[in-house]
Amino acid sequence: MTIGASVGRVGGNARVTGEQRYVADVHLPNELHVKLVTLPVAHARVRGIDASRATAVPGVRLVFSAADLPQPVPRFGPQFIDRPIIATDEVKYHGEPVAAVAAESNDAAAEAARLVAVDYEELPAVFTVEGALAGDAPLVQDPALRPNDRLANTNVLRRHDISWGDVDSATADLVVEHTYRFPMVTHFAIEPHAFMASPEGDGISVWTSIQHPYWLQRVLARVLGLSLANVRIHAPDPGGAFGGKQHAKYEPLLCFMALAAGRPVRLVLSLEETFLAVRRTATEITVRTGVSRDGRFAFQDIDANYLIGAYADIADRVVGKGSYIGNGPYIWPAARINARSILSHTVPSTAFRGFGNPQINWAVESNITEAAIELGIDQVDLRLRNLARRGDPFIPFDTPADGEWSESVRRAAELIAWSSPKPAGRGRGIALGIKSGPTTGLSNSLVRLLADGSVVVYAGTQDIGQGSRTIFSQIAAAELGASMDAVTVVSGDTAIVPYDQQTSASRSTVLMGNAVVRACHDIKAKLRERLGDGYDESRPATELVGDALGRLGGEIIGVGDARKDADPDHPLGGLALFFEFNATAVELSVDEATGDITIHRHVAVSDVGKSINRLQVQMQDEGAAIMGLGHTLMEHYIFDAEGRIRNVGAIDYRIPTSMDLPLEMISDTVENVDGPGPYGAKGMSEGALIPVASAVAAAVRDATGVAIRDLPLSPERVWRALQNRGRS
Amino acid sequence: MIKSSTPTVQITLRLNGDQRSVSVAQHHTLLEVLRDDLDLTGTKECCLVGECGACTVRLNGQIVDSCLVLALEADGGEVSTVEGLGTGSRLTPLQAAFIEHGAVQCGFCIPGQLVAADDLLRRVPRPSREEIEEGLAGNLCRCGCYVQIFEAVEAAASALARAEGDIERLAESPSARELPPHVVDQ
Numbered sequence: 001m002t003i004g005a006s007v008g009r010v011g012g013n014a015r016v017t018g019e020q021r022y023v024a025d026v027h028l029p030n031e032l033h034v035k036l037v038t039l040p041v042a043h044a045r046v047r048g049i050d051a052s053r054a055t056a057v058p059g060v061r062l063v064f065s066a067a068d069l070p071q072p073v074p075r076f077g078p079q080f081i082d083r084p085i086i087a088t089d090e091v092k093y094h095g096e097p098v099a100a101v102a103a104e105s106n107d108a109a110a111e112a113a114r115l116v117a118v119d120y121e122e123l124p125a126v127f128t129v130e131g132a133l134a135g136d137a138p139l140v141q142d143p144a145l146r147p148n149d150r151l152a153n154t155n156v157l158r159r160h161d162i163s164w165g166d167v168d169s170a171t172a173d174l175v176v177e178h179t180y181r182f183p184m185v186t187h188f189a190i191e192p193h194a195f196m197a198s199p200e201g202d203g204i205s206v207w208t209s210i211q212h213p214y215w216l217q218r219v220l221a222r223v224l225g226l227s228l229a230n231v232r233i234h235a236p237d238p239g240g241a242f243g244g245k246q247h248a249k250y251e252p253l254l255c256f257m258a259l260a261a262g263r264p265v266r267l268v269l270s271l272e273e274t275f276l277a278v279r280r281t282a283t284e285i286t287v288r289t290g291v292s293r294d295g296r297f298a299f300q301d302i303d304a305n306y307l308i309g310a311y312a313d314i315a316d317r318v319v320g321k322g323s324y325i326g327n328g329p330y331i332w333p334a335a336r337i338n339a340r341s342i343l344s345h346t347v348p349s350t351a352f353r354g355f356g357n358p359q360i361n362w363a364v365e366s367n368i369t370e371a372a373i374e375l376g377i378d379q380v381d382l383r384l385r386n387l388a389r390r391g392d393p394f395i396p397f398d399t400p401a402d403g404e405w406s407e408s409v410r411r412a413a414e415l416i417a418w419s420s421p422k423p424a425g426r427g428r429g430i431a432l433g434i435k436s437g438p439t440t441g442l443s444n445s446l447v448r449l450l451a452d453g454s455v456v457v458y459a460g461t462q463d464i465g466q467g468s469r470t471i472f473s474q475i476a477a478a479e480l481g482a483s484m485d486a487v488t489v490v491s492g493d494t495a496i497v498p499y500d501q502q503t504s505a506s507r508s509t510v511l512m513g514n515a516v517v518r519a520c521h522d523i524k525a526k527l528r529e530r531l532g533d534g535y536d537e538s539r540p541a542t543e544l545v546g547d548a549l550g551r552l553g554g555e556i557i558g559v560g561d562a563r564k565d566a567d568p569d570h571p572l573g574g575l576a577l578f579f580e581f582n583a584t585a586v587e588l589s590v591d592e593a594t595g596d597i598t599i600h601r602h603v604a605v606s607d608v609g610k611s612i613n614r615l616q617v618q619m620q621d622e623g624a625a626i627m628g629l630g631h632t633l634m635e636h637y638i639f640d641a642e643g644r645i646r647n648v649g650a651i652d653y654r655i656p657t658s659m660d661l662p663l664e665m666i667s668d669t670v671e672n673v674d675g676p677g678p679y680g681a682k683g684m685s686e687g688a689l690i691p692v693a694s695a696v697a698a699a700v701r702d703a704t705g706v707a708i709r710d711l712p713l714s715p716e717r718v719w720r721a722l723q724n725r726g727r728s
Numbered sequence: 729m730i731k732s733s734t735p736t737v738q739i740t741l742r743l744n745g746d747q748r749s750v751s752v753a754q755h756h757t758l759l760e761v762l763r764d765d766l767d768l769t770g771t772k773e774c775c776l777v778g779e780c781g782a783c784t785v786r787l788n789g790q791i792v793d794s795c796l797v798l799a800l801e802a803d804g805g806e807v808s809t810v811e812g813l814g815t816g817s818r819l820t821p822l823q824a825a826f827i828e829h830g831a832v833q834c835g836f837c838i839p840g841q842l843v844a845a846d847d848l849l850r851r852v853p854r855p856s857r858e859e860i861e862e863g864l865a866g867n868l869c870r871c872g873c874y875v876q877i878f879e880a881v882e883a884a885a886s887a888l889a890r891a892e893g894d895i896e897r898l899a900e901s902p903s904a905r906e907l908p909p910h911v912v913d914q
Contacts, residue, residue, distance in 0.1 A: 012827035015835030016819060016842060018770015018810035025769035106764075107734060107753070190774050190782055190870050191836040239772070239836025240870050271775045465834030465871050615830045623833065623872030650779035650868075658861045658874045665875050 002474040003679050006615030007484055010469040011237065022239050023194035023209045028264035031196070032061055033106045034257065035113035036250075036273065037099035042125035042643030043138070043345040044091045049099055050117040059108035062261050063116060065099040069256060074223040075145075078215065078247045080157070082145050083311035083348070085223065085252045091120070092140060092310035093346050094644045095276020097250075102257055102265050125345035125643035126155065129284045129305045132344045140310055140343035157312060157341045160320040162571060164396045165334025170299035172290030176371045179286040180363035181710045182693075183636035184307075186279045187352055188655050191239025192271050193278075197254035198264035203230025204255050209238040211246045211462050212502040217494050219248045220255055235492040241464040242627070243351030244278035246504055247314055275648045279637065280352040281318050281341075282307040285363035289370075295377045297386045299334040300327050304360060308341045309348035316341040318349070321436060322356015324395075324572055328364055329405055329434040329581060330386040331394055345643055351504060353627060357435045357690045362711065365431040365694035370707065379430055379698065380413045387432075390674075398436075399576040402682075403607040405432075405583075407670045412583035415603040415666050422587070426600065427703025430585040433690030437683050438507040439574030441564040444498035445515035447476060449523050449556040451549055453542035454486045457516060460500030461491060461508040466685055467616040468508050472516050474612055475678055479520035481540020498559075506580055506683030509612060511562045513678040518560025526556050578675055581607040582687030584625070584695040586662070590703050595719030597633060597700065602662035609675025609682035621667040621688040628692025629662070630655045634712050739803035743768075744812030752799040759783045759794035762809060770810040770839045774868075781867030784840035785809045791847040793866075810839035813846065821887040822846055825880040833871035841867045845881045853892075854885050 014020040051063035066073050066088045073084045087098045099116050103109040126132040126140065132155040143152035151157065196207040203226050210216055213233040220231045238245050250267055258265045269277065284305045290298040304323050308315035323339035372379040387409065388394035388401035409432060413419070416428055446458040457476045461468040469489040476487050491497055500512060520541075528535040530548040545556060567574045585603040590596070604625045611617040634654045638647045647653045667688065673680030693711055701707050706721045734753040741748050743766070752761045762768045762785070771794060772782035778793040785794045786808040814820040822845055825831075832838050841864060848855055848863035855863060860878050869877065 006830070008827055009830075009832055011835070012832050013816065013819065015832045015838050016810075016823040016826050017813070017815050018768070018839050019815075020835050021769070022772075022836060024773065025763075188870055189834075189836075190772070190780060190868060191834070192774060238834065240834040242870070268773070271780070467833065619830045619833055619871070619873060619876060622875060626872030626874065627870070649777060650775035651777055655868060655870065656872070656874075657866075657868060658864045658878070661861075661874055 002477045002484060004611055004614060006613060007470065007474060009467055010473050010489060011463065021236055022191055023196065023207050023236055024268045026196070026207055026236065028196060028198055028266070031264040031266050032102040032104065032261055033109045034100055034102050034254065034265050034267040035109040036097040037101065037113050037116045037118065038095050038097055038276070039091050039118060039120055040644060041091065041120070041122045042094045042127060043123045044120040045123055046087065046089055046091060046098055047119040047121060053115040053117065054101060054112035057103070057108050057112040057115065059104035060101060060112045061104065062102040062257060063099060063112065064102065064257050064260065068260060076219050076223055076248055076252055077312055078314045079316055080312040082141060085256060095273070095347060096310070100253060100257060102261055127344050127346050127639055127643040129307050129342060132307065132342045140345060155343045157308065157343050158316050158319070160323050160339040161337065162324055163336040165299065165332070167299050167301050167334045167336040170290060170334040172298035173293040174371060174374055175288060175290045176367055176374060177286065177288040178367055178370065178709055179284060180366055182283045182359040182362050183711055184279045184282045184346070185631045185635040185637070186275050187242045187244030189238070189240030189242060189244060192269040192274045193245065193249060194268040195250050195254045196264060196266040197251065197258040199258050199262060200232065203232065204258065205232045205234060206251055206255065207234040207236070208251055209245055210235050211238070211241050211464060211504060213462065213492070213494050214460060214499050215502060216248050216251060220252060223252050224255055233494040235462060237463045237492065242353045243355065243504065245464070246351045246502065249277055272649045275645065275653070276347055279347045279349050281315050281349040281356060281359065283359040285360055287363045287367040289367045291371045291375060293375065295375060295382050295385050297330055297332050300332050302326050302337045302360070302364065304337065304339040306339060306341050306356065306359070307344050307346070309344060309346045311348045313348040313350040315349045318351060318356040321572055322360055325357065325434055325436045326360035326364055329388050329394060329401065329432055331388055331392060353624065354435065354686050354689050355505065357433065358628065358631070358693065361431070361433055361690050362693045365691055366697055366709065369429070369694070369698040369701065380409065380418055383432060384409055402579055403581055403674060404672060405581050405607060408581060408583045408605045408607050411668055411670060412585040412603050412605040415605070415668060416585035416587055416601060418585065425589045425703065426587050427699040427701070428585065428587045429695045429698025429702055430583065431691035431694035431698060433582040433584065433687055435580040435686055435690060436572070436576040437578040437580060438505040438511065438564060439572045439576060440566045441507055441511040441562065441577065442499070442501045443512040443515040444500065444559070444561045445512060445519045446498050447516065447519040447523060447558045449480060449541060449545050451545060451553045451555060453482060453545055455480055455482050455488070457487060457489045458497045459489055459491055459512050459516060460497045461512045462503040463491065464503060466620060467613065468512070470616060471509050471513060471612050475513055475516045476520055479517060480523065480542055482542045486542070506685045509681050510577060510675065510677030510683050513681065514562040515560045517678050518562070519558040522558030522560055523556050526558065578682045580682070580684055580687035582690060584688065584691045586695050586699045588696065588699045588703060590700060590718060592722055595715035595717070595722060597696070597713060597718065599662035599696070601664045601666065604667045604688040605670065606684050606687045607670045607682065608684045609677065610671050610673050610680040611669055612679065612681055617669060617684060618667050620685045622665055624686060624689035625665065625667070625692060626656050626661065628689040629660070631711060632693040632696045632713055634714060636712055737800060739799060741802060742806040744808050754800060756799050757795050758785065758797040758799045758802050761799040762794060768809055768811055772836055772839055781840045781844060782837050784843045784867065786843055786847060791844055810842055813842060822849065822884040825884040825887065829876050829880040829883060831873050831876040831880040833873055837867060837869045841869065841877055848881065849885055849888065854889060855881065
């Protein structure tokens with residue numbers, strides 16, 4: 001039985017030999033190389049573009065700008081149709097392309113891009129919550145983009161207000177109120193985004209490093225006026241994505257350039273350009289937590305400002321979905337969340353592992369730690385006392401708690417030795433993370449059982465590193481009685497693989513996994529039909545297929561889908577399919593002379609229902625934890641006074657290396673086979689990132705007595721806080 | 729000034745054991761030449777400032793960030809890349825250990841990690857955990873597989889040491905000279 005085992009990774013060999021082809025490793029005959037032209041400003045009016053010197057560079061075939069597009073310039077976006085193919089009259093963030101050059105070589109394109117002369121007038125920019133909400137703030141977007149929207153004349157894109165009970169009349173023995181800040185950070189996938197577009201007959205083919213090829217297909221069909229069938233997306237496995245490769249970026253531009261040039265075009269971003277293309281939403285969140293003397297949660301009131309970019313991308317959904325479950329996995333008699341997505345002259349923020357939850361978790365879990373300390377109640381006890389139990393409607397209008405979450409909390413406490421005395425100089429902290437799973441979904445799978453018992457699974461999930469090919473191979477192998485070696489998973493081509501809504505929200509094991517199971521069941525039903533009384537349920541399908549096919553041979557084809565329909569009356573458009581729950585606990589010490597934090601032990605326990613592949617679950621949880629340590633300890637964009645990012649690139653923006661890890665990393669799971677996916681699986685991959693900052697800051701507070709409410713907990717920030725200890 | 733054409737120079741490399749001659753632009757890096765002129769795309773491009781390690785290759789017995797080395801500087805030199813490790817079903821113990829220990833997720837950093845780890849094991853056949861952390865500090869993995877990478881390097885070191893021991897024992901036996909070369913290699 002392959003289910004639950006740590007079977008070898010499908011695609012592993014190609015990844016250790018260099019044979020794995022990512023987008024930038026693919027070349028098209030007769031291709032042109034594209035370079036983007038950007039301005040060193042956050043906000044400017046473009047007066048004119050002089051391409052004469054650029055076009056004179058030998059090998060340059062095209063200098064492209066908004067003037068070369070249909071007018072008005074088409075716009076796109078997953079939630080709001082607000083983003084132009086390329087900047088029109090205004091540049092709205094540092095890094096927004098204003099022109100693009102296509103040439104016979106990279107060198108010629110780079111040379112020409114430097115020679116495109118842009119006449120512009122720099123304008124005031126807003127790049128903080130305060131700046132964007134100021135009465136005299138310049139509007140980031142033209143109100144005409146949002147007709148009949150009473151917020152269109154403000155920089156607030158949307159409000160997301162949720163409440164239950166009566167917060168205003170609720171009383172509590174203790175009320176703790178603080179404001180917490182979470183800065184902009186970037187995905188920093190080691191594979192920078194890469195794109196190619198090539199005119200093909202009546203349509204276009206695109207190669208891109210993307211999580212949602214089918215969504216992109218819809219976007220391109222609309223802006224190009226083509227049928228879906230005439231837009232083909234080739235989507236090789238991305239080299240890391242983390243949410244940053246969900247939605248269309250420069251693919252629409254590349255398509256228009258390919259059509260204008262009549263040739264394939266390719267654009268491989270530099271790492272620096274990815275900093276100017278994707279980032280996480282920054283937040284300033286104020287939490288008022290009311291608790292009774294005996295540790296019962298009375299009410300919580302959250303005011304959350306999420307600073308999104310100049311175009312919405314999927315960021316408003318990040319705000320809505322992240323803030324919605326902001327009160328955490330607890331029972332609150334009264335709760336209120338007022339959240340806003342606020343436009344600014346900054347890089348469009350997008351999905352990023354955790355999808356808005358790490359930010360609100362940072363505020364809410366830190367405030368709960370604060371409340372426990374003030375009440376003198378043990379932090380684990382306070383959380384357990386108020387934690388939702390299985391079946392509790394902890395958000396009154398959503399899916400009830402779908403796990404025995406206390407088991408994860410107790411396990412994390414045990415693994416960090418919560419009740420035992422601490423070594424001198426150490427501090428411990430714990431925090432709980434929760435994320436609402438997908439609210440809608442549609443995955444299709446087609447499985448072919450070939451005459452010799454080998455199996456081909458078509459599954460449109462993108463293997464972005466989470467190992468989805470391995471999971472689907474395991475499922476098909478188990479269902480059809482095949483060996484892992486006999487199963488091939490095909491994905492990454494919209495012309496061949498059936499529709500899958502998206503690769504996000506930790507959905508794929510559950511939704512696509514169920515679709516694969518159903519496709520395998522369909523195969524078994526067809527075998528039964530063909531074999532009649534000769535069908536022997538105890539024998540694997542791979543053994544029966546020969547007899548079932550008979551002398552004609554061929555194959556048996558099964559189809560399956562998994563749907564989760566939208567609920568238009570629900571605040572999020574649908575109930576949670578499952579919850580990702582994680583308890584993280586750390587033990588650390590702080591060097592008082594430098595402010596440097598050493599994490600001695602990091603524990604992450606996730607309720608995953610059932611591990612389909614134990615090793616991959618561990619890899620995802622530990623990877624999420626380390627990524628969480630990045631934004632907790634070191635990552636942040638630094639802006640200058642005009643809204644330019646000053647630390648673009650790998651030298652000035654640090655992510656965790658092999659030297660930055662906890663001295664000991666432990667990940668564990670709770671598996672009660674209570675998820676909606678195959679064999680009781682729930683989605684996982686994001687949970688272990690969500691509470692990291694809250695747990696680490698709680699441990700810093702425990703070790704030093706200092707509460708820090710801004711991230712990252714860099715040595716400088718910690719050191720400064722230690723210098724001010726006792727002064728406030 | 730507008731460059732009308734880029735001067736090129738013929739260079740010669742011993743690349744993964746094979747003699748290769750290639751015409752390169754003077755200003756192109758070893759990384760660009762490997763990927764664009766020699767179609768060895770296993771070596772990856774990410775930060776281009778020598779911080780991420782995705783482009784790590786071995787040049788004249790030392791690992792380098794190939795994004796920081798001009799191809800001209802490698803002229804006449806010996807270069808090995810991820811493609812020079814085991815291929816297909818004949819993986820080296822290090823490559824096999826990376827898969828077995830879960831060190832590979834998206835895989836984009838892995839060629840550089842492997843070349844760096846291979847170099848470490850050549851210099852330090854039985855590295856401590858600290859030596860591994862230090863030895864791979866120049867190779868970023870955003871999937872966060874560091875612990876699994878450490879375990880893979882340790883497992884490969886053990887496997888190589890076992891193979892070494894086997895070879896030593898075989899060397900003492902009278903039939904040692906008849907061993908096929910690929911066994912001795914490991």
